[in-house]
Amino acid sequence: MPRQPNSHLLRRGRYSETGRAYLVTAVVHQRQPLFREFRLGRLLVAEFKRLHDAGLVNSLAWVVMPDHFHWLFDLNHSTLPDVMRQTKSRSTLSINRARCSRERFWQRGYHDRAVRAEDDIRKMARYIIANPLRAGLVEHIGDYPLWDAAWL
Structure with missing residues (x-):
């Protein structure tokens, strides 16, 4: 029997708090590796930058993998659902175009995870940007083009 998606359960109990750091992950429909195409990944990155420049978030680290992304940011003047809605809807428009x-x-x-005060945020950022290494996509992180971190 095919597994039923549980995305509706991800919203249960979700609360966003201004000033808190969040790690979010979103996945391409049917896990298609569409971000293997660099130009499509850059369109998603442009949405990260737009939200950062608008002051809604303060981007700390992100990586765009072939079929998903991880993004660590401080939530500024918005809600988590609004940031994700804007990211996904605007990137869909530009990528589909x-x-x-x-x-x-x-x-x-x-998927979202609120960063707790006791969490080492730089350690989380290193873990995020090391995803291409763990996935075997590159041997050196500098060889992977779709990542960034505020500390580098």
Whole structure:
């Protein structure tokens, strides 16, 4: 029997707090590795930058993997659902335009984790940007083009 998606459960009990750091992950529909195409990954990065420049978030670290992304940020003048809605909807428009497509781009929902005061945020950032190494996509992080961290 096929597994039923549980994205609706991700929203249960979700609360966002201004000034708190969050680690969010979102996955491409059917885990298609569309971000292997660098230009599509850069369109997503442009949305991260737009939200950062608008002051809604303070981006700390991110990595765009072939079929998903991880983004660590401080939430400033918005809510977590609004940031993710904007990120996913605006990136869908720009990416589908670039692909000449009208297909669904993202899986429903997203995973989020509020960073606790006792968490080492730089350690979390290093873990995030090391994803391409652990996935075997590159041998050196400098060889992977779709990541950044505020401390580098």
